[in-house]
Amino acid sequence: MGENSGGLLDIASQVWTHVIKEPVVREADVKNADGGLRLDLGIRGVWQPQVEALFDVKVVDTDAPSHRTRSPEAILESGAKEKKRVYEQAVVERRGNFTPIVLSVDGLLHREAEHFLKRMAANLAHMWEKPYSQTCGYVRARLAFAIIRATSLCLRGS
16 A cells, blocks of 8 residues: 555554454455455545445646646546546445545645545534635645645655
8 A cells, every 4th residue: 555545544443443454355366367446545434424435546737748738637536537447346246335535746626635635624614623725734634734645655665
């Protein structure tokens, strides 16, 4: 699991009680050369009570030479579509909800990631009895540090 999903795991564990790191959606099948599917994060009760929401994180460099002809929003959208193509059917078969968490190295969020972070910040605001703006700032700051850690690890090759 990447550093970004680790940061999300820490924050999500403060909000929800049933948080799973790297849940297996489909077991590996050696006979059919299927490597199985593992996501970054599973949380029960995010979108619906007692229904597991499964998340997979993707960080993209929107300034990469291969992306020069596309807008950052289009790059994030294609990243989300790719995640859904890989994981959504397996998650539905498991009777869960899949949400791709796609963001840029600059901190730009795909709309579904933005929606999830807002839900998390709203729940924290209620739990801590703090203004939503403060908890939203807290969530965004924690995510920003996770992005910095992940990109510095990629640059160093660790």
